[in-house]
Amino acid sequence: MIEEIKFKNRDTGRIETEKVYGENWLSLIYGSPLGKIPLWLAIQRAWFSKWYGKKMNAKKSKEKILPFISKFNLDKKEFLNEPSEFQSFNEFFSRELKKNARPINQSPHSIVFPADGRHLGIQNLSTVKRIFVKGQKFDLSSLFQSEKLANTYKEGSMVISRLCPVDYHRFHFPVSGFMHEPKLINGSLFSVNPIALRKNISIFWQNKRYLSFICDSMVGKVACFLIGATCVGSVKISAPLPTHVKKGEEMGYFRFGGSSVLTIYEKNSVILADDLLDSTASGIELYAKMGQTLGEKL
Numbered sequence: 001m002i003e004e005i006k007f008k009n010r011d012t013g014r015i016e017t018e019k020v021y022g023e024n025w026l027s028l029i030y031g032s033p034l035g036k037i038p039l040w041l042a043i044q045r046a047w048f049s050k051w052y053g054k055k056m057n058a059k060k061s062k063e064k065i066l067p068f069i070s071k072f073n074l075d076k077k078e079f080l081n082e083p084s085e086f087q088s089f090n091e092f093f094s095r096e097l098k099k100n101a102r103p104i105n106q107s108p109h110s111i112v113f114p115a116d117g118r119h120l121g122i123q124n125l126s127t128v129k130r131i132f133v134k135g136q137k138f139d140l141s142s143l144f145q146s147e148k149l150a151n152t153y154k155e156g157s158m159v160i161s162r163l164c165p166v167d168y169h170r171f172h173f174p175v176s177g178f179m180h181e182p183k184l185i186n187g188s189l190f191s192v193n194p195i196a197l198r199k200n201i202s203i204f205w206q207n208k209r210y211l212s213f214i215c216d217s218m219v220g221k222v223a224c225f226l227i228g229a230t231c232v233g234s235v236k237i238s239a240p241l242p243t244h245v246k247k248g249e250e251m252g253y254f255r256f257g258g259s260s261v262l263t264i265y266e267k268n269s270v271i272l273a274d275d276l277l278d279s280t281a282s283g284i285e286l287y288a289k290m291g292q293t294l295g296e297k298l
Contacts, residue, residue: 104248
């Protein structure tokens with residue numbers, strides 16, 4: 001059995017246990033020495049995610065929708081479409097929500113979470129000693145694949161927003177500004193489940209990812225990483241980039257699987273929310289929804 005994943009729920013203020021989709025599979029892959037064999041042979045490979053994605057696009061996959069909603073207690077009232085209207089599980093997975101389902105914090109100084117999920121916040125990247133595992137430091141140069149770009153943010157702030165399969169899987173702009181087209185940085189497709197991350201934080205800079213920047217925002221130049229993961233071989237950008245964007249507007253969505261959005265801010269530009277910093281310091285993630293504030297302009 002894999003260890004329980006605890007997080008703090010911002011809305012309830014309680015410490016809760018994550019309901020893990022594919023728990024038995026994760027237990028095999030990351031909880032036993034034999035799991036390294038399928039991980040190396042297939043799971044991290046692009047062809048596996050493409051194959052599984054094809055299965056989730058098939059009409060027969062519709063049969064999974066109602067049991068999934070029931071098992072993970074999803075709120076159907078938030079859905080823009082009825083479950084019966086989806087033609088595949090993947091279509092349901094990247095579902096849209098009603099406009100009032102995720103209110104956007106309208107304070108002129110606020111920065112909002114780009115996605116529903118479990119979040120970690122680091123106020124100053126130059127002072128962080130570890131993330132998840134002692135001895136594993138965050139390698140900005142490898143993440144950006146550029147020493148020059150990494151130097152811009154080495155004393156900046158970072159928010160890691162981890163989406164698990166039960167979450168709303170569309171991602172949005174954390175601030176207003178001019179956003180450039182994303183650049184693809186190719187890589188593997190390891191799981192971004194915290195069980196995997198605790199063993200190897202370098203997954204973030206080993207995985208396939210897209211990098212873009214929001215420029216001319218109230219907090220300067222914001223770096224946005226969209227991290228691919230197991231079964232998330234493709235990231236769909238729905239916004240017509242490059243263009244001026246508004247805080248809270250949709251940028252795109254992930255297909256089936258869990259994934260992550262990393263937003264990185266320049267030095268002395270933002271002050272992260274107290275509950276985000278407190279939960280991170282305690283070694284657990286904070287669950288919060290897209291549109292809620294992650295911090296404010298410093």
